[in-house]
Amino acid sequence: MAASIDESRIMHSQNSQEILAEVHKFVTGAQHVDKASRNEMAKSAIYLLKTLPSARAAVMEHLCSVFDEAVNVFVLQLETNATTTAADSTLDEVIKDIYGVLMSFVLSNPDAWAPIIFSWSVELLGQLGSKYSERKGVPDASRLKELLQIWMSCTATRTLIDVAAKCISPMISRDPDVCVGALLDTSAKHSPHFDWVVAHIGSSFPTMMITRVLYCGLKDFCSRADGQAEFRAGEKLPKIASVVGILGHLVAMHSSDIRHALLTLFQESLAENIDDHRLATVPYLLHLASLSPMLLRVIATDFVQALTPDVLNRLASQAEKWQFSPLQDLDSLLSLVVHLIIMSTDGAMSILQFLLPSVDTTTDICDKVTKCCKIILDMLMMDLQRMVFTQETLHTEIPFLDSLHSHQEALCNDLLTSRTQERSLWLGRVLAFLGLYAGEKTAADLLCEIISFAEGRELMLHFQSISVEMETQLPGAAHRAISQAITNMHGNHQVSVKLLSNIFVLLQWEKQAKDNRLSSFLRRHISAFCCYLHSVDRKISFAAISCLHIIGVPHVLPIATMMKVCSSVSAYFFSALHIKDMNEKLSAVRMCKSFVESVSEVPDTQHMLLYNFIHGCIKQENAEPLGTQPQPPSVGASRVKQTTTTLLLEENAKHGMGVTLPQSHSSVFHAGVVGRGVQKPQRPSRFRLNEVVTNQQMFMDIVYTCSLYRLSDESDSMELDVGMETEQTMSAEPSSVALQAVAHMLVEIATPDNLYNQLDWPEEAFARYTVERDLEITKKFTEYPILWEILEFLARERVALCQCSVLFRGVLATMLVYWESCRTTSTTASPRQLQASCRLIEIMGQGKLLPAPLSCMSDIFPSLTSYETHVLLRDVWRYEHENPLGQALGQALGQALGQALVEQAVCPRRYTETLRAVLHQNVARLSHVYTSFFAVDEEQEES
Numbered sequence: 049m050a051a052s053i054d055e056s057r058i059m060h061s062q063n064s065q066e067i068l069a070e071v072h073k074f075v076t077g078a079q080h081v082d083k084a085s086r087n088e089m090a091k092s093a094i095y096l097l098k099t100l101p102s103a104r105a106a107v108m109e110h111l112c113s114v115f116d117e118a119v120n121v122f123v124l125q126l127e128t129n130a131t132t133t134a135a136d137s138t139l140d141e142v143i144k145d146i147y148g149v150l151m152s153f154v155l156s157n158p159d160a161w162a163p164i165i166f167s168w169s170v171e172l173l174g175q176l177g178s179k180y181s182e183r184k185g186v187p188d189a190s191r192l193k194e195l196l197q198i199w200m201s202c203t204a205t206r207t208l209i210d211v212a213a214k215c216i217s218p219m220i221s222r223d224p225d226v227c228v229g230a231l232l233d234t235s236a237k238h239s240p241h242f243d244w245v246v247a248h249i250g251s252s253f254p255t256m257m258i259t260r261v262l263y264c265g266l267k268d269f270c271s272r273a274d275g276q277a278e279f280r281a282g283e284k285l286p287k288i289a290s291v292v293g294i295l296g297h298l299v300a301m302h303s304s305d306i307r308h309a310l311l312t313l314f315q316e317s318l319a320e321n322i323d324d325h326r327l328a329t330v331p332y333l334l335h336l337a338s339l340s341p342m343l344l345r346v347i348a349t350d351f352v353q354a355l356t357p358d359v360l361n362r363l364a365s366q367a368e369k370w371q372f373s374p375l376q377d378l379d380s381l382l383s384l385v386v387h388l389i390i391m392s393t394d395g396a397m398s399i400l401q402f403l404l405p406s407v408d409t410t411t412d413i414c415d416k417v418t419k420c421c422k423i424i425l426d427m428l429m430m431d432l433q434r435m436v437f438t439q440e441t442l443h444t445e446i447p448f449l450d451s452l453h454s455h456q457e458a459l460c461n462d463l464l465t466s467r468t469q470e471r472s473l474w475l476g477r478v479l480a481f482l483g484l485y486a487g488e489k490t491a492a493d494l495l496c497e498i499i500s501f502a503e504g505r506e507l508m509l510h511f512q513s514i515s516v517e518m519e520t521q522l523p524g525a526a527h528r529a530i531s532q533a534i535t536n537m538h539g540n541h542q543v544s545v546k547l548l549s550n551i552f553v554l555l556q557w558e559k560q561a562k563d564n565r566l567s568s569f570l571r572r573h574i575s576a577f578c579c580y581l582h583s584v585d586r587k588i589s590f591a592a593i594s595c596l597h598i599i600g601v602p603h604v605l606p607i608a609t610m611m612k613v614c615s616s617v618s619a620y621f622f623s624a625l626h627i628k629d630m631n632e633k634l635s636a637v638r639m640c641k642s643f644v645e646s647v648s649e650v651p652d653t654q655h656m657l658l659y660n661f662i663h664g665c666i667k668q669e670n671a672e673p674l675g676t677q678p679q680p681p682s683v684g685a686s687r688v689k690q691t692t693t694t695l696l697l698e699e700n701a702k703h704g705m706g707v708t709l710p711q712s713h714s715s716v717f718h719a720g721v722v723g724r725g726v727q728k729p730q731r732p733s734r735f736r737l738n739e740v741v742t743n744q745q746m747f748m749d750i751v752y753t754c755s756l757y758r759l760s761d762e763s764d765s766m767e768l769d770v771g772m773e774t775e776q777t778m779s780a781e782p783s784s785v786a787l788q789a790v791a792h793m794l795v796e797i798a799t800p801d802n803l804y805n806q807l808d809w810p811e812e813a814f815a816r817y818t819v820e821r822d823l824e825i826t827k828k829f830t831e832y833p834i835l836w837e838i839l840e841f842l843a844r845e846r847v848a849l850c851q852c853s854v855l856f857r858g859v860l861a862t863m864l865v866y867w868e869s870c871r872t873t874s875t876t877a878s879p880r881q882l883q884a885s886c887r888l889i890e891i892m893g894q895g896k897l898l899p900a901p902l903s904c905m906s907d908i909f910p911s912l913t914s915y916e917t918h919v920l921l922r923d924v925w926r927y928e929h930e931n932p933l934g935q936a937l938g939q940a941l942g943q944a945l946g947q948a949l950v951e952q953a954v955c956p957r958r959y960t961e962t963l964r965a966v967l968h969q970n971v972a973r974l975s976h977v978y979t980s981f982f983a984v985d986e987e988q989e990e991s
Contacts, residue, residue: 493529
């Protein structure tokens, strides 16, 4: 027993002596008193670390110098491209021995050694990274991937980070906050040169690292709040900045884990019974988002989707308890929210779509949330307005508007479908700020989208308010948008109707405000508006003519545009005559007439307008509303069809197959069938008599408007624009030039050629040479009753009526032949010819081409026989032949346009004898009208 005790004492004494010797060797080597080799110092340090716990700090410090020397050698090799020497290999072996000893400590007693060794290795890595960050061979900290590759190729730093990773494994389940706290503290001191360590360790333990880093940051956030540490929103606290940095390094490979951890942290804070730390989760997350664009992106996208009405109501109840947060009050928190919204690069549209419905009182959201959302929106609008109007001088970027730039169409659709006035106002302001921020092109695109699809005056008010706000910095945006919309609406029926209606609303408002900027601009697009006058959709054409009615036309037009305007307005007028609803027709014709008045103010357009209206009235598609009966298919077309489908050779071959009988049709060569059999009866006209009369009156009214004498033709106001608001400079009567032009057009369309168009009437026998021509003229007047109205319109100007002499002559020649060959006892049996004869005499009488009583003969034609009518019309021919119109017209042109054609005092008796005899013969029926033809005093004198 005594022997064993002595042996133990001897061994203990020997161990103490060895330890003391190693301590002496270590101290003298460290103080450089004794030149000890590197291996001996390392072995001594490892020995003391195993046997003498009190020397742990000094040994750890020495080991730091060993690793520092190894890193220095490595960096020198990088700078000089030197190769590894024997001394370097010895140093690597020493580091390997150190790694083995440290790992044995961790494996033998992880609870005691793992936290100590982890903190030491992490701190040493931070120091080494900062110390050698400025060396030539070490990449910049921003090049994280290259920096990580460099340090992982170094034996010393690779060994240290491996030691740290081995220490984390046993600490995860026991005390993860210790290792995370050490990482955060070291990162706060040595960032960004420590970032590569965080990236490597975090990639090895992503889930634990992300979760614990967030929670440690939350505790630090709350601890500073408890200590009343004042800081501003967005200020970088050391440990929270490290949290942001660590998460930033992990986001590239573990973004989904970060999203999940953030959402989990947020959802846990919504539980009913939570501690004070969890209660501060939302302010903490908002503060993190203000420091990291990556975290802001996650919150702006994933969190917004998680904000259901129930979640919002819970947050409202928590808001009262947020007073302990570093932000101190709810106003500061709201300011931070607005700041984050403006800085959102992704998810801006989601945020806006979340905020706008939240202000709706019909939802399940409590009043506090609704009020808070309204405050946020108002503050957001104020900040956006300030930033937008100062961006030109400060050159600031607005990420929120940058993000919304790709959602222009969605924003416009939200505005167009908005059901509340308040929501529409906010959307309108956002669109205005977006246009101002992005430039004129984007502003024009936004306004173009709104004006093309808006329905109703309320939305047009929003368009006007947006355009007015944009015009403060982009004066040409609204006009560019309208021009773009006009160009894009071709071929799109719905867009055309809405756009033209919206432009008309804007023009009405402008007219009420006595402004003409929009009208002046739209006159550049008058050709585009005229294209829509041809539309078969009455809504489109009416909207177009309504716009043109207010826009007017410039005083000087290119010839091509002038022709297009005249043809388009005439086409619209004729299409308006087909409208059955009288109120709609009157509105359309009234608009058309007003625009024609404006167009006719332009020099040289009067003749074009008259040409289009006069020639348009005899087109088949336009003539039916004016009294023309629907025409059956022409015989010529039937014959062409017959000749192309039937061959005489084939027809005779069919006949030859039968038995040929003498003296029958089978013995004669078959010459074909003339015509195509009995024609189908004409379909009845779609227009009643009263409608035809109304249409004729409207047509003559528009022709009258085009013919008015304009004083502006003689003025020098060539630089003025002509619109509906300009002062009218028209006389009350048609001009002689216009009436003569109408007369020439009427002759042109009613006569087949220019032969025999002289003014003087030939002998009655000469009519046998112009039978076909006369029949063609009469047929024209029969088919197109509107020609009689035009002829009657010309009767107000005798010189113009004289130009139509060939028409009177042709109709009269046809009537003479007809009444002479007619075998009916009364003229009323031939109503069409009777009407033509009466209209002929009436118009010639109105135009002073016939004196009284010849001009009144039409009153008794219905009471006469055919022969009596014939002989009376012969007297008319004889009078016109013996009183040449050409001579009278020449005198008229020399005497102030027609004074020579003033009514003659008394018609020579030789032209009234037949009339007197006819009245005597029919005295029983016509005695009451005798005195209207011949005065009684004249009869007594003659007797």
